[in-house]
Amino acid sequence: MRESTVPVVDIAPFLSGDGAAKAAVTQAVDEACRRIGFLIVAGHGVPRPVVDDCLAATWAFFDLDDAEKRRWISPKGDFRRGYLPVGGNALAYTLDRESPPDLIEAFTFGRFDLPETSYYTAHRETWFEPNIWPTRPPGFRDRLCTYYRAMEHLAETLMRIFALALDMPEAFFADKIDRHITAMRLNHYAEASRPPLAGQLRAGAHTDYGSLTILLATEAAGGLQVRGSDGTWCDVAPVPGTFIVNLGDLMAQWTNDRWVSTLHRVVNPPADRRAGSRRASIAFFHQPNYDALIECLPTCRSPEEPPRYAPTTSGAHLLAKTAKETGTAADGSRGSR
Numbered sequence: 483m484r485e486s487t488v489p490v491v492d493i494a495p496f497l498s499g500d501g502a503a504k505a506a507v508t509q510a511v512d513e514a515c516r517r518i519g520f521l522i523v524a525g526h527g528v529p530r531p532v533v534d535d536c537l538a539a540t541w542a543f544f545d546l547d548d549a550e551k552r553r554w555i556s557p558k559g560d561f562r563r564g565y566l567p568v569g570g571n572a573l574a575y576t577l578d579r580e581s582p583p584d585l586i587e588a589f590t591f592g593r594f595d596l597p598e599t600s601y602y603t604a605h606r607e608t609w610f611e612p613n614i615w616p617t618r619p620p621g622f623r624d625r626l627c628t629y630y631r632a633m634e635h636l637a638e639t640l641m642r643i644f645a646l647a648l649d650m651p652e653a654f655f656a657d658k659i660d661r662h663i664t665a666m667r668l669n670h671y672a673e674a675s676r677p678p679l680a681g682q683l684r685a686g687a688h689t690d691y692g693s694l695t696i697l698l699a700t701e702a703a704g705g706l707q708v709r710g711s712d713g714t715w716c717d718v719a720p721v722p723g724t725f726i727v728n729l730g731d732l733m734a735q736w737t738n739d740r741w742v743s744t745l746h747r748v749v750n751p752p753a754d755r756r757a758g759s760r761r762a763s764i765a766f767f768h769q770p771n772y773d774a775l776i777e778c779l780p781t782c783r784s785p786e787e788p789p790r791y792a793p794t795t796s797g798a799h800l801l802a803k804t805a806k807e808t809g810t811a812a813d814g815s816r817g818s819r
Contacts, residue, residue, distance in 0.1 A: 494525025704751030772797030
């Protein structure tokens with residue numbers, strides 16, 4: 483095991499600095515996205531109380547008894563909204579690998595307070611599915627929504643930085659993410675009470691799907707690992723006051739693999755460190771508008787480097803990815819597990 487090679491990038495100079503300061507930030511981001519597809523973002527401006535309140539709500543929800551949490555499982559039986567019990571999915575399936583279920587429980591919600599326009603209402607049961615809001619703990623919805631709004635703003639800032647880092651106009655991505663289909667997921671990894679099954683992890687090795695993921699994680703044994711270009715796994719320890727940001731497959735495709743979507747996982751705590759290994763994380767899976775065209779950026783192709791992927795849309799790309807996560811085909815049918 484190596485120490486983390488994920489760089490810390492302070493984006494505060496981008497927000498308040500001159501052209502040279504902005505250029506330095508975009509260069510650092512470009513280097514991280516080319517090399518490992520992960521960075522630790524400092525200087526983001528998200529108020530600490532917003533983070534603390536959301537994390538407190540996360541702990542409080544997962545402290546509820548099992549019967550109460552199961553009240554909030556989606557009646558549709560999918561994982562896109564509401565509560566997901568332990569054993570509900572296996573992320574290794576997204577890479578077509580057989581794996582026992584992941585040792586994780588989760589709660590997922592998406593966009594809220596949407597205008598009653600045809601763009602949203604026509605796709606209410608697909609991209610803008612109604613959320614499931616538990617009645618307990620008190621203030622749960624308000625705290626999560628406040629945090630979600632803060633992540634929306636941070637994602638917009640990061641996409642501005644991304645555009646400049648890719649030699650595109652700063653506002654290039656603006657009209658591709660203004661009606662985004664982002665989901666946010668609370669993850670809970672309970673303190674291990676028994677040894678895992680063979681090959682079973684807290685979250686199996688996978689890549690993320692969309693443009694970027696903003697992750698808040700707590701410190702505990704059995705955490706996030708990223709696989710380096712040499713195939714070695716390294717720990718990514720949370721840094722207080724920062725977020726872990728990684729690219730998804732869609733961004734790698736958009737950039738013609740100039741930037742990389744990197745394999746990562748959440749490992750089990752060592753046998754002698756199971757006590758106190760409870761861990762939580764909050765993932766904001768930023769996904770562009772469902773109808774945003776994803777095709778090779780002009781600055782990422784050349785006669786020597788022609789486009790590697792056929793054009794697609796954000797929604798079509800996401801459907802193909804999520805179908806594998808639960809062993810379900812895009813048409814809703816079950817695959818073998």
